[in-house]
Amino acid sequence: MVQVRNVTKRYDSVEALKGVSVRFPRGVTALVGPNASGKTTLLKCILGLVLPQEGEIRVMGEPVTGHPEIRRHIGYMPQMVQFPESLTVEEILDWVQDIRGQRVKVEPWIQWLQLEAFLDKPFGTLSGGTRQKVGMVVALMFDPPILILDEPTAGLDPLSNALFKERIQEEKARGKTIVLTSHIISELETLADRVVFLLEGRVVFEGSRDDLLDHTGETSMERAVARLMAGANGGNGE
Amino acid sequence: MTWKIMRWVARDVLRSSWIFFYTAFFLALSIAFFTFFEEPSRILLSLLNLVLMVVPLVSLIFSLTYLFNNRNFILLTLTQPVARRSVFWGYWGGIGGPLALSLLVGMGLPMVFYLAGHVSYAPLGALMVAGGILLSQIFLGIALWLAFAFEDRLKALAVGLLVWMALTFFYDGLILTVIILASAYPVEKIAVGLSFLNPLDLVRLLVLMQMDVAALMGFTAAVFKKFLGSAWGTVTAVLALMVWVVFPTFQAAVRFQRKDF
Numbered sequence: 001m002v003q004v005r006n007v008t009k010r011y012d013s014v015e016a017l018k019g020v021s022v023r024f025p026r027g028v029t030a031l032v033g034p035n036a037s038g039k040t041t042l043l044k045c046i047l048g049l050v051l052p053q054e055g056e057i058r059v060m061g062e063p064v065t066g067h068p069e070i071r072r073h074i075g076y077m078p079q080m081v082q083f084p085e086s087l088t089v090e091e092i093l094d095w096v097q098d099i100r101g102q103r104v105k106v107e108p109w110i111q112w113l114q115l116e117a118f119l120d121k122p123f124g125t126l127s128g129g130t131r132q133k134v135g136m137v138v139a140l141m142f143d144p145p146i147l148i149l150d151e152p153t154a155g156l157d158p159l160s161n162a163l164f165k166e167r168i169q170e171e172k173a174r175g176k177t178i179v180l181t182s183h184i185i186s187e188l189e190t191l192a193d194r195v196v197f198l199l200e201g202r203v204v205f206e207g208s209r210d211d212l213l214d215h216t217g218e219t220s221m222e223r224a225v226a227r228l229m230a231g232a233n234g235g236n237g238e
Numbered sequence: 239m240t241w242k243i244m245r246w247v248a249r250d251v252l253r254s255s256w257i258f259f260y261t262a263f264f265l266a267l268s269i270a271f272f273t274f275f276e277e278p279s280r281i282l283l284s285l286l287n288l289v290l291m292v293v294p295l296v297s298l299i300f301s302l303t304y305l306f307n308n309r310n311f312i313l314l315t316l317t318q319p320v321a322r323r324s325v326f327w328g329y330w331g332g333i334g335g336p337l338a339l340s341l342l343v344g345m346g347l348p349m350v351f352y353l354a355g356h357v358s359y360a361p362l363g364a365l366m367v368a369g370g371i372l373l374s375q376i377f378l379g380i381a382l383w384l385a386f387a388f389e390d391r392l393k394a395l396a397v398g399l400l401v402w403m404a405l406t407f408f409y410d411g412l413i414l415t416v417i418i419l420a421s422a423y424p425v426e427k428i429a430v431g432l433s434f435l436n437p438l439d440l441v442r443l444l445v446l447m448q449m450d451v452a453a454l455m456g457f458t459a460a461v462f463k464k465f466l467g468s469a470w471g472t473v474t475a476v477l478a479l480m481v482w483v484v485f486p487t488f489q490a491a492v493r494f495q496r497k498d499f
Binding site: 081 | 309317321498
């Protein structure tokens with residue numbers, strides 16, 4: 001579904017991605033790695049936000065570069081969800097439908113995350129968790145086949161977190177391609193089928209969750225990832 | 239698509255208290271000038287000075303602040319199926335439109351009422367509003383350029399303020415220094431050439447050339463008129479202003495196209 005080939009990205013003197021080749025098939029892939037390992041840069045390359053110097057990225061067979069229409073297939077939720085402060089939640093949902101030229105039924109989504117009371121509130125007055133929920137609705141409401149979610153549960157209350165996980169399981173069952181990043185590995189454990197481990201701009205592990213456990217000899221994903229990080233940092237951990 | 243983005247940005251900008259106070263400021267001062275002063279040329283000159291001082295600064299700071307505050311939203315817009323080009327021109331029009339509207343309402347509207355009784359001054363009034371709108375667009379272009387060239391908002395703001403100060407305050411000093419140092423040579427041509435490098439000077443020249451008040455014209459305007467005559471002087475000044483509108487904005491557009499968000 002998403003194919004990344006030999007992608008290199010340099011920012012001035014820093015090489016954020018060093019010839020990354022990776023595939024994101026259907027199902028849930030957890031993209032993990034220590035801070036500054038290139039996770040967000042890779043996701044942004046897939047979305048066309050960051051332009052790599054070398055390599056190619058294809059989404060559903062089409063190259064990303066120069067094809068903004070590709071993003072119709074992608075629902076994205078960034079780490080920091082931000083809309084203009086003066087727009088109300090209702091207007092934001094109207095905005096995204098207008099920009100995409102696609103009208104959908106929003107009521108079920110509003111009920112799902114209990115956003116009814118916030119519809120007429122300006123975005124600037126919302127709490128961090130409620131902002132995340134709005135971002136989540138925007139990413140999911142068009143039913144795109146690919147979901148890219150960068151730290152989606154940061155700031156969510158336990159109920160919304162549970163609802164979100166349930167939804168991801170449903171979307172996975174419907175055959176979507178989902179890429180997730182999170183600092184809380186135990187959170188990914190229940191969701192992810194595959195793991196891609198990035199370190200200093202390179203893919204050091206790509207495979208199923210079971211492969212990861214075999215590879216590291218650990219019994220949980222959290223410990224397996226910790227071992228990979230510790231190994232990479234000479235035993236110091238992150 | 240550009241139009242859709244422009245409408246959404248304009249809707250947000252028009253709700254900001256900045257735009258409201260900016261419009262109210264011009265409205266209040268225009269009405270005050272028209273009420274308390276008698277002579278139309280004096281009122282227009284006072285308004286001209288106000289435009290030259292306030293419009294560039296407000297356009298620059300407002301645009302820069304807005305662009306930096308909405309950085310993550312610009313990012314989110316770019317994750318939708320829209321071309322970068324559309325997003326850039328959407329922001330350009332969405333900010334530039336309300337800035338122009340503020341001047342039309344704040345300065346243009348009182349002028350329409352007042353100059354109805356002094357019809358001969360109407361073209362001059364219209365020229366001043368147009369000059370103000372051009373200055374807004376020029377400084378919006380500079381703000382767009384800086385906002386997409388710098389990651390750090392303070393650096394962008396510092397460079398922007400330096401450009402504004404250079405054009406507003408230091409420029410006359412520079413011209414004067416050149417004239418004194420080069421007084422043995424025909425300095426007029428140099429002075430005219432230097433005026434093209436400052437959009438504020440160009441707007442001032444344009445208005446003063448139409449007013450025909452030699453005493454108020456200042457050195458460059460007098461030289462401009464002498465060398466180019468009113469008609470040619472006006473045409474060249476307008477063309478130079480157009481370059482000022484187009485150049486920074488297109489630089490910003492090129493940067494936006496290649497930028498990593």
